[in-house]
Amino acid sequence: MIPEPARADVGAFLSRLLRLDKAAVVRLVPGVGSTALWAHLPFGVLVVRGLPAVGGRDVTVRAEELLDALSGDAALPASRDPDWRWLLPPSTGRRVEEIPAAEVLRVAAAAAETARTALDEGVGGRAVGSRRVRDALLDHVPIVVETADGRVDVPQRLVQAVIRMNFVGGPDGPPVGVRRAGPWVGLAGAYGAAWHRPIGESLNLQVSPYRTNG
Incomplete structure (x- = not known):
């Protein structure tokens, strides 16, 4: 129950x-x-x-x-x-960085604006379909954390997950933690977390990245 x-x-x-x-x-x-x-x-x-x-x-x-x-x-x-057909992360991992909630919201909003522009104007002068734009944005890496153990890429799909599931809250909320558990990368907000295991890359759309040295 x-x-x-x-x-x-x-x-x-x-x-x-x-x-x-x-x-x-x-x-x-x-x-x-x-x-x-x-x-x-x-x-x-x-x-x-x-x-x-x-x-x-x-x-x-x-x-x-x-x-x-x-x-x-x-x-x-x-x-x-x-x-249920998916593996779970091996643990909650370790926190490698904290990103202000307002910055995570900004990254999500920038992606939405990029998608609108790509659909209206195309990419590199060529028209692209909505599905291709969506997939490209989800694969894009807007947050990069440099740590002593190497670089941790946070793809847009993780940002969209914590925003759409309302795990972040408002811009003045607690910071969002970037976590690593083996090959898995996670974003942990105040109300929940999202995890992704990278498997490849797609079309490159230009969105301003957020870089931090953890």
């Missing part, structure tokens, strides 16, 4: 998730004193929010059914374990 104090937060998480993917599933992973609520977004990012311990086993359910259950007795819906 979902504890009463956590239902509003879980409901907000599920509502935002379902706006992005009506068929989404969520995975509840129990921990010590808490449960992690995981989901996969359509643009290749995992998002997670912690909630008070639910109890029981590691289980995957449909997001829509879980949202419906919140208005009743909040009993977990039927298991959909075979529908």
Whole structure:
């Protein structure tokens, strides 16, 4: 069951998730004193929010059914374990940098403006389709952190994930942490985190980067 104090937060998480993917599933992973609520977004990012311990086993359910259950007795819906097809990061990783919330919001807004310009005017004088523009922006790296162990690239898809899931809050909110766990890169906001494991590159669109020396 979902504890009463956590239902509003879980409901907000599920509502935002379902706006992005009506068929989404969520995975509840129990921990010590808490449960992690995981989901996969359509643009290749995992998002997670912690909630008070639910109890029981590691289980995957449909997001829509879980949202419906919140208005009743909040009993977990039927298991959909075979529908979960994604690896999870090996840990919460280590924080390598903090980015002001206002800067993360600015990066997201700049991407939206770049997308509008690319669709209206093309790229390099050539017209491009909306899907290609979207994929290029998601692959673009607007935040670069230089650490003693090397460079950490934060792609736009992670920025969009924390913004669309409302993990950041307002511009005056707590800073957003850049995290690293093996090959995984994460952005951790005040209300949740997004994780991505890089696999390739795409069309290069020019968006002002944010560089920091961690």
